[in-house]
Amino acid sequence: MPRRIRPASARMNxxxxxxxxxxxxxxxxxxxxDTLLPSTATRESSSDYSRRVGRxxxxxxxxxxxxxxxxxxxxxxxxxxxxxxxxxxxxxxFGSVDGKMxxxxxxxxxxxxxxxxAGAWYALLAADLGAASAAQEEEGPDALVLARVDEGSxxxxxVSIPANLRVAxxxxxxxxxxxxxxxGDAALVTAVAGFAGVDIAHYVKxxxxxxxxxxxxxxxxxxxxxxxxxxxxxxxxxxxxxVQTLDGAAAVTFLRAQNFTxxxxxxxxxxxxxLASLAARMLEDTGALSFASLLxxxxxxxxxxxxxxxxxxxxxxxxxxDASAVQGALVPGYETTRDDVRYYVSxxxxxxxxxxxxxKGQPPVVDEAAHPQVxxxxxxxxxxxxxxxxxxxxxxxxxxSAEGFVVSGTGNADSAEFPETLVVYDGAEHEAQAxxxxxxxxxxxxxxxxxxxxxESDVLVIIGRDxxxxx
Numbered sequence: 001m002p003r004r005i006r007p008a009s010a011r012m013n014x015x016x017x018x019x020x021x022x023x024x025x026x027x028x029x030x031x032x033x034d035t036l037l038p039s040t041a042t043r044e045s046s047s048d049y050s051r052r053v054g055r056x057x058x059x060x061x062x063x064x065x066x067x068x069x070x071x072x073x074x075x076x077x078x079x080x081x082x083x084x085x086x087x088x089x090x091x092x093x094f095g096s097v098d099g100k101m102x103x104x105x106x107x108x109x110x111x112x113x114x115x116x117x118a119g120a121w122y123a124l125l126a127a128d129l130g131a132a133s134a135a136q137e138e139e140g141p142d143a144l145v146l147a148r149v150d151e152g153s154x155x156x157x158x159v160s161i162p163a164n165l166r167v168a169x170x171x172x173x174x175x176x177x178x179x180x181x182x183x184g185d186a187a188l189v190t191a192v193a194g195f196a197g198v199d200i201a202h203y204v205k206x207x208x209x210x211x212x213x214x215x216x217x218x219x220x221x222x223x224x225x226x227x228x229x230x231x232x233x234x235x236x237x238x239x240x241x242x243v244q245t246l247d248g249a250a251a252v253t254f255l256r257a258q259n260f261t262x263x264x265x266x267x268x269x270x271x272x273x274x275l276a277s278l279a280a281r282m283l284e285d286t287g288a289l290s291f292a293s294l295l296x297x298x299x300x301x302x303x304x305x306x307x308x309x310x311x312x313x314x315x316x317x318x319x320x321x322d323a324s325a326v327q328g329a330l331v332p333g334y335e336t337t338r339d340d341v342r343y344y345v346s347x348x349x350x351x352x353x354x355x356x357x358x359x360k361g362q363p364p365v366v367d368e369a370a371h372p373q374v375x376x377x378x379x380x381x382x383x384x385x386x387x388x389x390x391x392x393x394x395x396x397x398x399x400x401s402a403e404g405f406v407v408s409g410t411g412n413a414d415s416a417e418f419p420e421t422l423v424v425y426d427g428a429e430h431e432a433q434a435x436x437x438x439x440x441x442x443x444x445x446x447x448x449x450x451x452x453x454x455x456e457s458d459v460l461v462i463i464g465r466d467x468x469x470x471x
Contacts, residue, residue: 001051002289057312097292097308100299103203108185109305113199117471120150120361123202125275126181129256130208134233140178141188141205143255143467145328146196148358151317154193158275158328159196160268162344165331166404167191170230175404176343195346196355202306211255212248214278217298220245221277240300246274264344268330276326282303291315308355329354338377338404345404347373348439374405374436381437382457383410386418387465395443396463403440409456417465425459434459443467 103109115121129142141163163178169191180191185203193200206214215221222245229239235253239246246254255274260266282294289442297310304316332350336343350371358364380433381400385393393410401407421444425434434446437459443466453460 006129013337027339059296093292094308097296097299098465101295101302101306101308103205103303103305103310104184106185106203106205106303108189108203108205111186111189111193111200112203112305113201115201118152120148120152120155121201122196122198123147123149123204124189124200126188126203126205127183127211127255128205128207129211129252131256132233138178139173140176140181143176144192145272145275146192146198146200147359149314149318150361151314153244153361154318154321154325155361156276156318157361157364158272158320158326159191159354159358159364160272160328160330161195161329162264162268162333162335164335164342164344165195165333166343166345167195168402172402174343174404176341183319184300196361198355202304204304204306206302208252212252212325214248214298214301215246215251216248217301218278218281220247221251221274222246222282223270223273223277225254226269227260229254230258231259234258262316264335265330271326272326273323276323279318279326280321280323281322283315288312288316315462327363332366332371332373334373334375336375336377343377343404345376347371372432372435374432376436377406377460379406379433380408381405381459381461382394382408382455383412383461384413384463386413386415386422386462387467388416389467389469392463392467395469396461396467400437400440400461404438405440413462420444420460420464420466422462422464423459424453424455424462426450430458436459 032157035257110160125143125145125147125148126141128140129413131137134270144161144163146159146161148155148159150156161177166174167177167180169175170187172252176192177191177195178190180188185205188204189200222243224243225239225241229237230252234256235249237250237253239250239254244250251274257269257270258264258267278444282291291312292308297313299308304311331346332354333344333346336345347368350366352369353362353366353371357366383393383397383400392411397407397410421441423434423437423444423446425431426449427445431446438444438446441461444464449455449460453462
């Protein structure tokens with residue numbers, strides 16, 4: 001027979017539990033319990049427990065947030081330190097490069113004119129090449145190039161300026177241009193700027209040792225040697241005609257050599273070709289980091305007012321420039337010897353025309369046949385005062401002497417009533433000479449003497465009333 005199970009009593013054990021009030025006891029008897037006290041050693045009340053737990057959770061939250069803040073602050077600090085370290089590193093790096101390629105105590109900057117924000121600008125490049133022997137060396141730079149740079153059109157024009165160009169310096173006397181450097185780089189920059197009629201924005205200088213080291217660090221420079229180079233005065237290196245990669249020593253010899261068919265013309269052409277190839281080689285890789293590293297490596301081989309950052313910007317603008325795209329020419333003129341000094345004298349009209357082309361970014365090619373080159377020291381000039389201007393003949397004589405003419409004498413004309421200045425000549429061979437005198441004076445006209453004037457020189461100058469004395 002199955003076992004009978006007695007049902008559980010429906011009565012709750014409310015009587016066995018103590019309550020603080022009859023109402024709570026009755027609710028417990030009905031199975032309703034609002035609060036279950038925790039089993040703790042302290043037997044704290046529900047309100048105390050809640051306060052304690054709340055305070056603990058609040059404290060833990062505060063601590064958690066504090067830890068997060070510390071982590072964030074630490075991370076920011078690490079990033080900041082890294083950024084500062086990077087900035088200090090870059091500043092130190094560029095400062096070091098600027099120091100290597102700076103001009104030091106040169107006064108060149110005082111003669112430079114800041115380039116305009118847009119448009120082309122000019123730079124003067126000067127190199128002291130020295131000579132194969134100390135006895136042949138002369139003071140001052142041996143190679144001078146006026147460079148016009150147009151970043152917008154990516155065009156570069158190089159104008160070779162002979163170091164022995166005859167110019168007037170601060171003392172008012174005529175000197176070879178190279179002697180201006182003895183007065184400082186600023187004097188050299190000023191002399192070239194005045195001769196070319198342009199503002200010069202930047203200056204770069206180097207010497208034979210710097211060129212040799214620069215070429216070797218670049219792994220050599222490729223040039224087309226149009227004529228063989230075999231000049232003992234330039235160095236021991238022999239260079240056969242053809243395209244060659246020159247090392248440092250060969251490059252210096254190539255730049256020095258001048259015993260060519262056309263002498264200074266061919267030397268200047270070689271120097272421009274080398275400079276164009278050098279620039280193209282340095283601009284092969286225009287990546288900022290790569291170019292900055294290159295400047296750091298070769299910065300000690302030259303001095304310039306251009307900062308490393310500006311050089312990097314320039315490299316970015318001209319990056320990939322091909323040497324064949326660089327155009328150039330030599331100042332039109334001729335060499336002559338005066339007072340035992342070998343000078344280069346510019347052909348003023350042809351030079352004015354050439355610089356007009358250069359300034360417009362056009363090829364600097366002029367028809368020199370249209371501007372006959374006259375050796376100002378190759379004929380004699382006599383000056384006479386035909387206007388009654390006190391000291392006029394002497395002053396004109398001094399002016400012409402300063403311009404390179406040989407003045408054989410000064411004095412008064414038979415009359416002081418000449419209304420205009422006349423430059424008299426006889427014979428077609430003296431016509432160009434008379435024209436050169438008029439160009440130098442800036443006034444007067446040429447006439448054929450035809451026996452009306454007596455003089456013993458090649459050209460006679462008669463000052464007229466149109467002559468304005470120089471203050």
